[in-house]
Amino acid sequence: METQDDQILKDCAPFVRFGKLDELLDLGRANSLWPLTFGLACCAIEMMAAGASRFDLARFGAEVFRPSPRQADVMIVAGTINKKMAAAVKTLYDQMPEPKWVIAMGNCAISGGPFVFPGQYAVVEGVDKLFPVDVFVPGCPPRPEGLIEGILKLEEKLTGKRRWPVPPSQPTQAS
Amino acid sequence: MASSSFATNASFMTATASNGTPAPASPAANPVAVPPVPAPVQPVAPPPEPAPALLAGSVIQLHVVDHAIKGVHLETTVSPDQVIASALEMDQAGLALDTITGVDWLAEKQMEVVYDYFHPVTGLRVAIRSRVSREDPEIPSISQVFPGANWHERETHDFFGIIFAGHPNLEPFLLPEDATYHPLRKDFAS
Amino acid sequence: MTAPELIESPSERAPRENFVLNLGPQHPATHGVLRVKLTMDGEFITRAEPVCGYIHRMQEKMAENRTFAQFLPNTSRIDYLSAMTYTHAFVGAVERAAKLQVPPRAEYIRVITSELNRISSHLVWWGAFLLDLGGFTPLLYAFDDREKILDLLEAITGARLTYSYYRIGGLYNDVDDAFLSGTRAFVSHMRPRLKMYRELVTDNIILRKRLIGIGPVSAEMCRKYGASGPVLRGSGVAYDVRKAEPYSVYNQLDFDVPHLPEGDSMARYLVRLEEIAQSLRIIEQGIDKLPSGPVMAEKVPRVLKLPAGDYCYAVEAARGRFMVRIVSDNKEIPYRVKLRTPCLSNLSLFEEASRGMLLPDALAFMGSLDLVIPDIDR
Numbered sequence: 001m002e003t004q005d006d007q008i009l010k011d012c013a014p015f016v017r018f019g020k021l022d023e024l025l026d027l028g029r030a031n032s033l034w035p036l037t038f039g040l041a042c043c044a045i046e047m048m049a050a051g052a053s054r055f056d057l058a059r060f061g062a063e064v065f066r067p068s069p070r071q072a073d074v075m076i077v078a079g080t081i082n083k084k085m086a087a088a089v090k091t092l093y094d095q096m097p098e099p100k101w102v103i104a105m106g107n108c109a110i111s112g113g114p115f116v117f118p119g120q121y122a123v124v125e126g127v128d129k130l131f132p133v134d135v136f137v138p139g140c141p142p143r144p145e146g147l148i149e150g151i152l153k154l155e156e157k158l159t160g161k162r163r164w165p166v167p168p169s170q171p172t173q174a175s
Numbered sequence: 176m177a178s179s180s181f182a183t184n185a186s187f188m189t190a191t192a193s194n195g196t197p198a199p200a201s202p203a204a205n206p207v208a209v210p211p212v213p214a215p216v217q218p219v220a221p222p223p224e225p226a227p228a229l230l231a232g233s234v235i236q237l238h239v240v241d242h243a244i245k246g247v248h249l250e251t252t253v254s255p256d257q258v259i260a261s262a263l264e265m266d267q268a269g270l271a272l273d274t275i276t277g278v279d280w281l282a283e284k285q286m287e288v289v290y291d292y293f294h295p296v297t298g299l300r301v302a303i304r305s306r307v308s309r310e311d312p313e314i315p316s317i318s319q320v321f322p323g324a325n326w327h328e329r330e331t332h333d334f335f336g337i338i339f340a341g342h343p344n345l346e347p348f349l350l351p352e353d354a355t356y357h358p359l360r361k362d363f364a365s
Numbered sequence: 366m367t368a369p370e371l372i373e374s375p376s377e378r379a380p381r382e383n384f385v386l387n388l389g390p391q392h393p394a395t396h397g398v399l400r401v402k403l404t405m406d407g408e409f410i411t412r413a414e415p416v417c418g419y420i421h422r423m424q425e426k427m428a429e430n431r432t433f434a435q436f437l438p439n440t441s442r443i444d445y446l447s448a449m450t451y452t453h454a455f456v457g458a459v460e461r462a463a464k465l466q467v468p469p470r471a472e473y474i475r476v477i478t479s480e481l482n483r484i485s486s487h488l489v490w491w492g493a494f495l496l497d498l499g500g501f502t503p504l505l506y507a508f509d510d511r512e513k514i515l516d517l518l519e520a521i522t523g524a525r526l527t528y529s530y531y532r533i534g535g536l537y538n539d540v541d542d543a544f545l546s547g548t549r550a551f552v553s554h555m556r557p558r559l560k561m562y563r564e565l566v567t568d569n570i571i572l573r574k575r576l577i578g579i580g581p582v583s584a585e586m587c588r589k590y591g592a593s594g595p596v597l598r599g600s601g602v603a604y605d606v607r608k609a610e611p612y613s614v615y616n617q618l619d620f621d622v623p624h625l626p627e628g629d630s631m632a633r634y635l636v637r638l639e640e641i642a643q644s645l646r647i648i649e650q651g652i653d654k655l656p657s658g659p660v661m662a663e664k665v666p667r668v669l670k671l672p673a674g675d676y677c678y679a680v681e682a683a684r685g686r687f688m689v690r691i692v693s694d695n696k697e698i699p700y701r702v703k704l705r706t707p708c709l710s711n712l713s714l715f716e717e718a719s720r721g722m723l724l725p726d727a728l729a730f731m732g733s734l735d736l737v738i739p740d741i742d743r
Contacts, residue, residue: 037391037393038391039397040397040398040420041397041420041422041442041445041739042442042445042526042527042739044397045445045446045489045526046525046526048489048493048504048508049508049511049512049525052492052504052505052508052509053505053506053508053509053512054508054509054512065393067392067393079398079420080420080422082398082418082419082420082421082422083351084350084351084418084419084421085390085398085419085420088390088391088419092391114438114439114442115422115423115427117427117430118430119363119364119426119430120423120426121356121358121423121426122350122358122421122422122423123422123423140527141525141526141527143525242610243461244461244462244464244676245674245675245676245677246458246461246610246676246677246678246679246688246690247677269588270588271587271588271589271590271591271592272589272590272591272710273591273686273688273705274591274688274690274703274705274710276690276701276703278692278700278701279701289675289690289703291677291688291690291705293591293609293679293686295584295587295588295593295597295602295604296602296604297609298604298606298608298609298610300610300677300679302675302677321589321590321591322589322590322713322714322717323589323590323591323592323710323713323714325713326709326713327709334425347418348417348418349417349418349421349742349743350418350421351418358423358426359425359426359429359701
């Protein structure tokens with residue numbers, strides 16, 4: 001009997017998978033992340049470029065930018081957070097339903113970016129001072145490929161494994 | 176009229192003067208730093224219309240400066256109570272308000288307000304300056320003459336604390352609504 | 366459109382009350398973080414009060430803490446869509462004050478890259494404007510063309526959006542033949558695309574109904590508020606800083622200043638599309654006339670101090686007149702830098718011009734002003 005069950009499992013393996021429901025839900029969530037349109041400054045243009053024709057976030061299921069936080073999964077904070085704007089950002093984060101994630105795109109969202117100097121009075125030094133961040137995408141602004149890599153990292157965080165293989169890196173020349 | 180903070184850089188001074196003719200070069204303390212006496216100075220290119228009418232009939236004594244160096248054609252300094260009259264003169268001559276700039280001269284205990292105007296047809300550029308005291312910086316608002324001054328004056332008030340008398344709503348424009356600080360003052364520490 | 370007639374039911378007179386609606390600071394018309402407090406009578410706006418400052422990044426304060434060369438990256442980030450032209454204004458002001466002679470090759474390359482930047486800025490405006498009006502397709506076409514420009518500029522500057530390519534005294538990197546041939550190829554690619562845009566979008570009946578007659582702005586109103594750029598040129602005044610206060614080598618190049626008399630959103634729209642065509646003309650002439658030589662001035666002092674005094678330099682950015690006023694006290698750090706940005710003056714007429722408008726019309730009007738909010742807030 002055992003060998004027959006094992007044999008059935010082996011024959012079905014190409015067509016049938018067994019797993020936990022959570023894994024299925026995580027796969028669904030990862031492949032259909034709906035970002036909130038939250039472009040604040042320069043990084044917003046690279047976010048738009050990532051959603052446009054050449055870089056095409058639609059390949060990863062993430063092109064449906066929702067204007068309302070109630071319908072969004074992931075908040076891509078693209079740009080500088082101001083002290084005047086901080087309350088609005090927090091409100092938007094609170095309005096997003098669970099499960100929700102945050103990608104901090106660009107140096108300003110990570111740590112205040114180029115606008116931190118002694119005596120600065122208007123910039124919040126990083127969005128992780130307001131709420132937890134899942135993925136940091138550095139750059140000023142990061143390339144659209146960088147944002148896509150950030151989304152893939154978020155997918156990896158959700159599902160536990162990376163969707164696209166990382167290309168083997170070239171050995172560096174000894175200088 | 177020239178403020179004491181203008182340095183006596185000889186090659187700079189020969190190009191600009193009150194009436195357009197070259198001023199004599201002032202002797203420099205360190206002869207090595209001064210370039211050799213230049214050949215006849217190029218005359219300043221005549222400013223565009225309506226400069227001649229403004230220069231002839233102006234109550235605020237505009238004078239010509241070298242646009243190739245300073246970026247403006249006509250310039251003057253007025254007292255605060257002449258600011259509205261100067262704005263009316265610019266309005267009647269057909270100029271538009273470019274911007275209003277504040278400068279905090281901490282060492283001289285004064286604040287300067289610079290009004291920049293441009294003519295949308297001929298491109299004439301005029302700069303009108305005025306100084307107020309630092310302890311009590313108040314200057315009349317020109318927002319009745321140029322509605323565009325409304326936001327520029329609010330911003331200058333935000334950054335320097337200059338009160339524009341007669342302004343309809345001098346609330347913070349770029350700073351948070353409850354801000355009480357003026358960040359571009361030289362003695363500002365956050 | 367005028368305010369509506371009151372239609373009251375004869376049986377009961379309900380108390381009428383205006384309500385206040387917040388447009389922003391987060392909204393899908395991705396101009397940036399602008400909040401507009403709208404007092405509405407039904408669908409009609411009785412008062413629109415823009416509230417700015419949500420992206421105030423202390424640019425002018427930072428200028429007082431940086432040397433002239435250290436401030437260059439900031440200039441790209443004031444209006445990031447026309448970053449080259451803003452850097453041009455700042456380095457131009459410093460060069461004017463320090464009396465540095467920029468070599469002709471550098472001047473021509475500055476003109477070519479500034480005009481490429483202007484085209485890419487207008488393409489972003491065009492795509493985002495149509496997105497505000499409800500059409501998603503033009504955004505994809507516009508960004509595709511824009512990527513070609515960004516490939517060219519990335520090859521010489523290393524950046525896609527915030528270039529910091531110009532240096533005080535010239536450029537930091539010369540262009541190669543690949544850039545010149547690629548730019549020529551782009552110009553011949555773009556001209557038929559403009560024709561396609563006209564057929565696909567500009568002649569579209571829906572766009573025409575949404576833009577013609579919407580948001581009329583007179584030349585006198587523009588003058589009172591200091592509006593410039595396509596807003597002023599769409600109201601009949603042919604004012605362009607490149608012609609009024611010629612800088613760089615624009616006085617050696619042949620181009621027209623498109624302007625239309627109607628003053629409505631359609632006029633501003635058509636002016637910008639025609640400016641793309643004129644920029645292509647300028648780029649072609651610039652490449653034809655490009656001289657050889659160095660791209661950096663000789664003897665730029667390592668420690669650069671400007672003589673004391675005020676210096677202004679104005680350029681025609683994609684959105685209008687951008688002027689830098691540097692107040693120097695003979696130190697290597699400026700005493701004060703004032704950035705006169707076009708969007709602040711252009712938006713300041715929104716409150717008066719939008720009275721009695723329908724809300725969708727007000728959004729079409731705001732899109733036709735082509736705003737970038739960090740330009741207002743600096």
